[in-house]
Structure formats: C-alpha cells, structure tokens
Amino acid sequence: MLKTVILSLSLSLSTLFSFSQDKPNVVLIMVDDMNDWVGAFGGNQQAITPHIDALAEKSIIFKNAYCSAPLCNPSRTSILTGYNPSTTGVYGNSKIFRNIKGFENTITLPQYFNQYGYSTVAAGKIFHSPRGTGQKPKPGSDPGSFEIEQKGGLGSTYPKEDNRFQHGIDYSIYKEGSHFKRSFDWAGVDVKGETTNDWKSADYCAQFLEKEHNKPFFLACGIFRPHLPWYAPQKYFDLYNVDNIELPKTIKTDLDDVGPIGARSVQKKLHRQLVEKKKWKEAVLAYLANLSYADACVGHVVDALNKSKYNKNTIIVLMGDHGWHLGEKEHWTKQTLWEEAAKTPLLIFDPRNKTKGVSTKIVSLIDVYPTLIDLAGLPLKEDLDGQSIAKLVSNPNTEWNELAFTSRGNGNHTLRNENFRYIVYSDDFEELYDHRIDPMEWHNLANDVSQKEVLKMFRKELKKIVK
Ligand SMILES: [Ca+2]
Numbered sequence: 309m310l311k312t313v314i315l316s317l318s319l320s321l322s323t324l325f326s327f328s329q330d331k332p333n334v335v336l337i338m339v340d341d342m343n344d345w346v347g348a349f350g351g352n353q354q355a356i357t358p359h360i361d362a363l364a365e366k367s368i369i370f371k372n373a374y375c376s377a378p379l380c381n382p383s384r385t386s387i388l389t390g391y392n393p394s395t396t397g398v399y400g401n402s403k404i405f406r407n408i409k410g411f412e413n414t415i416t417l418p419q420y421f422n423q424y425g426y427s428t429v430a431a432g433k434i435f436h437s438p439r440g441t442g443q444k445p446k447p448g449s450d451p452g453s454f455e456i457e458q459k460g461g462l463g464s465t466y467p468k469e470d471n472r473f474q475h476g477i478d479y480s481i482y483k484e485g486s487h488f489k490r491s492f493d494w495a496g497v498d499v500k501g502e503t504t505n506d507w508k509s510a511d512y513c514a515q516f517l518e519k520e521h522n523k524p525f526f527l528a529c530g531i532f533r534p535h536l537p538w539y540a541p542q543k544y545f546d547l548y549n550v551d552n553i554e555l556p557k558t559i560k561t562d563l564d565d566v567g568p569i570g571a572r573s574v575q576k577k578l579h580r581q582l583v584e585k586k587k588w589k590e591a592v593l594a595y596l597a598n599l600s601y602a603d604a605c606v607g608h609v610v611d612a613l614n615k616s617k618y619n620k621n622t623i624i625v626l627m628g629d630h631g632w633h634l635g636e637k638e639h640w641t642k643q644t645l646w647e648e649a650a651k652t653p654l655l656i657f658d659p660r661n662k663t664k665g666v667s668t669k670i671v672s673l674i675d676v677y678p679t680l681i682d683l684a685g686l687p688l689k690e691d692l693d694g695q696s697i698a699k700l701v702s703n704p705n706t707e708w709n710e711l712a713f714t715s716r717g718n719g720n721h722t723l724r725n726e727n728f729r730y731i732v733y734s735d736d737f738e739e740l741y742d743h744r745i746d747p748m749e750w751h752n753l754a755n756d757v758s759q760k761e762v763l764k765m766f767r768k769e770l771k772k773i774v775k
Pocket residue numbers: 340341379380535629630
C-alpha cells in the first residue's frame with residue numbers, strides 16, 4: 309500500500325516536474341490571402357471549411373483580428389518582426405527589412421524562439437519574397453530566420469513538376485482555366501490533391517510531427533491558396549454550385565463618399581469586367597473552392613498533430629495575412645483600408661488551457677509575436693509594437709479596449725475599435741464608419757457633426773502611434 313502511494317506520488321511529481329521543464333511547441337499556420345469567409349469566422353455562410361471549423365471548436369477564435377498592412381510583405385514583415393510598417397518603413401512588397409538602417413539585426417519571431425532552445429522549421433510561404441527594383445529574388449526573404457526551410461524558391465515551395473500551381477510564373481493552365489484574365493484566373497484542376505504544392509507543404513509539416521524531436525519546436529506552415537491564381541483540385545470546385553452562389557452585399561453609391569486615394573485603390577475596371585462577363589459568381593465560387601482546398605491542407609497538419617505525441621503540449625496559431633475584397637466597394641483583391649481587406653481570421657489553440665470560445669475584442673496580427681512569447685513562458689521582448697493577448701486566450705471576454713492599426717503606404721492609416729473604423733489618407737481625407745449599424749462600411753460619417761468627439765479621439769490615438 310505504502311509502496312503504491314510512494315510510487316504514484318513520485319510518478320505525479322515526475323509528471324509535474326517534466327511538465328514544468330517542457331516548453332510548449334508552437335505550430336504556426338499562415339494561409340495566404342484568407343479573409344473571414346471561413347465557417348467559424350462567419351464572414352460567408354457558404355464557406356465549406358470543416359477542418360478549420362473543427363479546430364476553432366476547441367480554440368479561442370478572434371473574430372475581430374486585423375492585419376498591420378493589407379498586403380503580403382508588409383503584413384508578414386510586421387507579424388514576424390513584431391514592428392508596425394510605420395516603425396520599419398516596410399509598406400510595400402519591394403522592401404526587405406534587413407536592408408533598412410536600424411533593422412539589420414532584427415530578431416524575428418522564429419529567431420527569438422531559437423534563442424531559447426527551440427528548433428525552428430518552415431514549409432511554404434511564411435516570409436514574403438520581395439522582388440523590388442534592384443533586389444534579386446531570394447529563397448525566402450529572410451534566410452536564416454528558420455534553421456530549416458523546405459526547399460523551394462520565392463520563399464515557398466514550387467517544385468518544377470508542379471508548374472501549373474506556380475505563383476505568377478507559369479500560367480499554362482490559363483488555356484483551360486476561366487479565360488477571364490491571365491493574372492486573375494481560376495480553374496478546377498484534374499490532379500490528385502497530394503501532388504499539389506500546398507499539400508506538399510502541409511505534408512512536410514505532418515511528417516515532421518510524426519517524428520521524434522528532442523527539443524521543443526517552432527514549426528511554421530505556409531499555405532499559398534486562396535492566393536491567386538485560383539487553381540485547386542477539381543473536387544473543391546465541385547463542393548459548390550454556381551447557381552447557388554450568393555454575392556457580397558453592395559450598394560451602387562458606395563464609392564460616392566470615399567476619399568480620392570481610397571477611390572483610386574479600387575479595381576473598378578476589373579469589377580466591371582467581371583460583372584459584364586457574368587463572372588462574379590464564378591469568381592466567388594473559385595475563391596471559396598480555393599479556401600476549401602486550403603482548409604484541407606490545414607486539416608492535414610492538424611490531424612497529424614492530433615495523432616502525435618505532441619498533441620497535449622503544442623500551441624496552434626492559425627491566421628491569414630490580410631483580408632480580400634470580392635466585389636465589395638467594386639473592389640477585388642486587397643490593398644485597401646476597409647474592413648474586407650483589413651480583417652482576417654486569427655485562432656489560438658493552447659491545449660494546456662481548457663477555455664474555448666469566441667472573442668470579439670479588437671486584436672491585431674502584430675500581437676502574435678508577443679502573445680506566443682507569453683504563452684511559451686519566454687522572457688518579454690520589450691521593443692515590440694504589439695502586445696500579448698494571452699489574457700484573452702484565458703478569458704475571451706476579459707476587459708480589453710485596444711485599437712487595431714492598419715497602414716497602406718506611408719500616410720494612409722486606419723484604426724478600428726469595437727464600434728468604429730476611422731481612416732485617414734495622406735491628403736487628410738477622413739472616413740468614419742459605425743459598425744454597430746453599418747457593418748459593410750457604406751456610410752462615411754466623417755462629416756457628421758454628431759461624430760466630432762469620436763473623430764477627435766481617433767486623431768489623438770493615431771498621433772500616439774504614428775509620430
Ligand atoms: Ca497575402
């Protein structure tokens with residue numbers, strides 16, 4: 309009897325001891341150009357995303373999460389450096405933060421974990437690969453950030469044999485695609501899901517999770533779809549019927565009260581062509597199909613983790629890099645300061661924490677770096693622009709009054725709080741939207757005298773961030 313007690317006591321002590329010694333692993337999944345059209349995030353009721361939805365069921369999901377910049381490179385740079393575009397000056401796709409004075413020795417998120425004993429591994433697009441003037445494409449824009457990066461150029465994995473799935477390089481499938489526009493093409497492709505690049509990235513991560521690791525790991529998985537071109541295995545297109553596709557809600561006069569800079573950022577011509585050629589529904593379907601395909605890739609990684617020995621001690625963070633317009637405000641793609649481009653899903657699953665649910669508090673992808681440090685119990689990094697949202701992971705309804713800050717190019721910024729979006733462009737034109745009554749941001753209230761105090765507050769808040 310005594311022996312049993314001593315044995316169980318020593319067992320539980322050793323469990324306790326090993327737990328406190330074990331740092332949690334991190335799996336970070338980034339889905340390129342994913343807006344909130346994911347079932348669990350409620351942006352579009354038609355979306356079929358069973359794998360992310362299942363993960364969301366046991367996670368804290370952030371329904372009001374915003375990017376720092378509505379474009380790949382500046383958004384990813386800010387996520388991975390922890391600095392806003394207004395801090396680094398990286399607003400576009402052509403700048404590499406290491407080339408900017410003062411940021412040469414930046415410790416990126418994976419590097420920070422590496423400093424504290426983590427092995428760091430990436431597959432697929434995590435960093436963006438800028439190809440600016442005079443800058444050669446690099447294999448990942450920050451070689452050295454991860455100890456191991458799965459082979460492949462342009463910061464991602466595009467093996468030659470899969471050139472039909474390449475990004476911007478070989479559009480040979482265009483001949484059999486939508487015939488809409490070469491740079492804006494879509495098609496269901498007759499290939500097995502397992503041979504596509506995104507599946508390969510996911511599979512690399514799945515295999516990593518099946519292996520024995522003697523150090524805690526930070527594993528990053530970049531899924532490229534639903535980034536254009538929308539080529540995905542046909543079976544994901546077959547999930548949807550074009551006749552049943554519902555278009556985003558729009559009003560004809562929406563652009564009448566936006567600023568000239570905002571109006572210029574709109575792809576009006578593209579929208580007109582899509583409408584005239586009756587391709588709007590088809591394009592929406594193609595985006596949804598590619599989202600479903602990305603969801604399957606995410607599921608492959610999460611399934612492997614669930615089956616692995618790491619399932620009780622691995623934090624999962626899943627996010628997009630920014631949102632996407634599909635006809636709202638007559639716009640397609642990204643690169644605006646409105647809700648559609650600024651908002652993206654963010655989800656955190658921490659198996660050590662039994663809380664799950666939805667947080668509608670305003671958070672930003674800039675918060676991911678300090679949050680992961682916090683959750684992993686690593687020392688604070690004081691110079692980061694974001695802040696830990698770990699307390700929202702413990703209690704999604706805890707007191708929280710933060711603003712999300714998003715920039716598009718120098719001088720064009722937006723702030724979002726629980727009720728409003730405020731935008732100011734470099735020509736000082738302002739927009740203000742009340743999300744309690746206007747979730748599509750149709751009616752600009754910046755000239756409404758009753759909103760004077762709200763505007764004043766936002767101007768003051770912005771001055772604190774952009775000096
Ligand atoms: Ca992107």
